[in-house]
Amino acid sequence: MKKSDIGIYGLGVMGRNLALNFNDHNFQVSVYNLDLPGEENLVDAFLSGPAAETNIQGFQEAESFIQSLDRPRKVLLMVKAGAPVDSVINQLTPLLDAGDIIIDGGNTHYADTNRRMAAAAEHGIQYVGMGVSGGEKGARYGPSLMPGGDANAWAVVQPMLEAAAAKNEDGNPCCSWMGNEGAGHFVKMVHNGIEYAIMQLLAECYQIMSEGLALTNSEMADTFHAWNNDLLESYLLDITAKIFTVGDEENPKELVLDNILDKAGQKGTGRWTALTALELGIPLPMITEAVYARTISSFKDLREEASKAIKNEGAVADPKLKLEQLQQALLAGSLVAFAEGFWLLKAANQEFGWNISFQEVAETWQGGCIIRSALLHPIADAFCENGKLPHLFMAPVFQKILASGQQDWRSAVAFGVQSGIPVPAMAAALSHYDGLRTGRLPANLIQAQRDFFGAHQYERVDQPRGKMFHTQWEE
Ligand SMILES: NC(=O)C1=CN([C@@H]2O[C@H](COP(=O)(O)OP(=O)(O)OC[C@H]3O[C@@H](n4cnc5c(N)ncnc54)[C@H](OP(=O)(O)O)[C@@H]3O)[C@@H](O)[C@H]2O)C=CC1
């Protein structure tokens, strides 16, 4: 039997679709899944189902799975992030040889990848932490891939990963080497932070349209569909418009959307983005508010109770918001979401000594991934022109967009605030914009207060930076 080019461990949603994708590109694929007693045999189900007409080989034991691979063996782990990855690595390490390559394609925390890469190196195993985006369809027909880790492995896995990846409008694979250690997983984490922010922004537009402007579901479908153009064209806007057209199987006259409980789930990547930003000292108010918004949604019972106790009487926004104004808020907010993400990537380069190319990240996100958006083209151009751009707001192209849309953006936020419709991401995006474009903030008062109660000292506007002063504020 021909040895396989790649082995995929884990036949969940992503693993089984990636296996079919690699097979489509004429790579020989081996698959394995650790089934617990009593669980369905996923390998058999896969081979007799979706993989029936393929050359994919399935294995019931890890030993034979690993032996089926061509050297250096390349094993792609598509298992649940966290402890399962450690347990799978422990299972496979004795079966692998020096020079073999483990690729973790799950949503792993970058610090875990740093640790696992160092541990694998002790056995001579090359380790790649790879962000994968695109969900089920992306995995099947072309995801966006963000590998990083042991650079020696890149040349070996590059042809396979590039073949399986989505292609952008220029025909280039949406797959780039992100850098050392956990750089690939860091980029995927930030991708998900941006994903949270844009999803929340779209959800806020939905609530403003439905509750504030009394639009029907079909009007909202049309509006989202019409907006999905020019710089606003994106996968998330596209699927949002489609969601407003899907009927409920249980109640055919209703939309399934109207019958979904308003409690947002989260697996952790958005929270990690916010926490990492806090640790690295980078303000990501919009992404963080998007995480909080999911969290507050999870307090469903408390919210129901509070909504009965605390009425929003008399809250009326004036004047009524125009849909064009809301559209501008969506555009500006989407841009802020990307600006926050790239700002964190810049900080990571500085903190960890990585060399993530922001242009390549933007290009890698142009196809296949959940946050693919027309905005990623001018973003890639901006970084191509100036790889050291300190913040996306400093690119003239975005200054123009933000400046021309800012009054409408403010109106949309004001409409939400005045009518009592929560707009945390939209408002936080605006605060980020206003905070950054304000040359003199009231932080002088904070410094005075700190010096008053704690003798923490302050710098003066008329003295060199770093020279500290203290005032005896009271006798
Ligand atoms: N779904 C998505 O849209 C995306 C998911 N990801 C990430 O990809 C990874 C896989 O996701 P997905 O395919 O959706 O997940 P699924 O839940 O569909 O599949 C999880 C897989 O992990 C296996 N697994 C769980 N625990 C263990 C363990 N202790 N030992 C061995 N195998 C284990 C499962 O095996 P079993 O069936 O036997 O339990 C199954 O094969 C995750 O890290 C996820 O965050 C990344 C991008 C997009």
Ligand SMILES: O=C(CO)[C@H](O)[C@H](O)COP(=O)(O)O
């Ligand atoms: O990585 C993904 C998309 O890019 C996964 O779908 C992930 O599960 C999304 O995060 P969450 O479940 O927290 O919404």
